[in-house]
Amino acid sequence: MNFVDRYREVGLVRNPFSSQALAERKVFLDRGLPRPAPHTGTMVQLIGDRGFGKSTHLHHWRSAEPGPYHYIPLEPYRHRWSTPPSAPGGIVYGDELDRMPAALRRSWFRALARTQATLVAGTHVDLSSAARRAGLSVVTHVLSPLTRDELVELLTRRFESDSIAPSTRSHDEFSFTEEEVSQIYEISQGVPREIDAACHRLLADRVA
Secondary structure: OOHHHHHHHOOEOOOOOOHHHHHHOOOOOOOOOOOOOOOOOEEEEEEOOOOOOHHHHHHHHHHHOOOOEEEOOOOOHHHHHOOOOOOOOOEEEEEOHHHOOHHHHHHHHHHHHHOOOEEEEEEOOOOHHHHHHHOOEEEEEEOOOOOHHHHHHHHHHHHHHOEOOHHHOOOOOOOOOHHHHHHHHHHHOOOHHHHHHHHHHHHHHHHO
16 A cells, blocks of 8 residues: 555545645634735734744735845845845735845835835844834744644644545545643744644554
8 A cells, every 4th residue: 555545544645744745735823913005105014933824824914915025145245235125015025025135125224115005924034123213114923943832723724625525535635643632842843934844744554
């Protein structure tokens, strides 16, 4: 029996925590943050460590309120100097904004402030001082690790996203046991990216 058949045996199309599944089916966990509006002259910054869900929030908000998206890569360094977009629609999204060279960031902030655009920024550090000096108001959201209840909700939605349709099977939907959920929470410390990694390993071991 191959792995595909083994996942189907427990009611799943595939491992919903695999890199392919995570890329194809985005699961957004609503943590109660208000969706940014365009044309406010404001920087809405999401501050969090790697894997805390900054990019997930940006892409979810962008699906409802479209605007240019600007990602600043770690390497090569010269690409950090790529020209950031304007915001003709009134809102623009900047991901990993703390990587942008300070001089370029200042000029971009000033240009956005002049047009009263909204900047939604994912960042590891607080950029409020630079934004205010450029003329932008600032709203800050600090992303914290998930609570255990939020973890359970995330797992449920992941399994639902790759569950075999009820009409094609007779057994209950797959879920982790309470003991396994506690193990995942302890390993991941509530960090979404670490949760996905821990769940991928645990589920793969289960079906094997």
